[in-house]
Amino acid sequence: MENPILEAKKELIQWIKEMDELEDIAELLEMKKRKTSIDQVAEPQSEYAVKDDFDERFAKGIPHDEMRRRTFAFIESLPWKQ
CATH class of the missing domain: 1.20.5 (Single alpha-helices involved in coiled-coils or other helix-helix interfaces)
Incomplete structure (x- = not known):
């Protein structure tokens, strides 16, 4: 049995490959940018004392x-x- 997350990712990848609208792609890139900025871990400030x-x-x-x-x-x- 295949992982449902992998199946969903494959479906999304296929959907993105077939996209032609620049606005939709820009929206996805903006979503990616917001998501990756939230996931970044801040470095401890003690290293910069x-x-x-x-x-x-x-x-x-x-x-x-x-x-x-x-x-x-x-x-x-x-x-x-x-």
């Missing part, structure tokens, strides 16, 4: 004197109207 490396980044940052020099140079480079 960002480590707290503030101290490391802060140590690599620009020293106060250098930042001050750059700020003054930037301000002086602006096109001020006289």
Whole structure:
């Protein structure tokens, strides 16, 4: 005895093969898209946890004197109207 699900699938496949209407095929594709998006399993967010490396980044940052020099140079480079 054959599985009734397999028999139904074969019948649907045959029906889809014989379809000529683009709207019907588009509707089936949309149904497939909705179904597959529901079935997707979300990945655990713990794998994407960002480590707290503030101290490391802060140590690599620009020293106060250098930042001050750059700020003054930037301000002086602006096109001020006289």
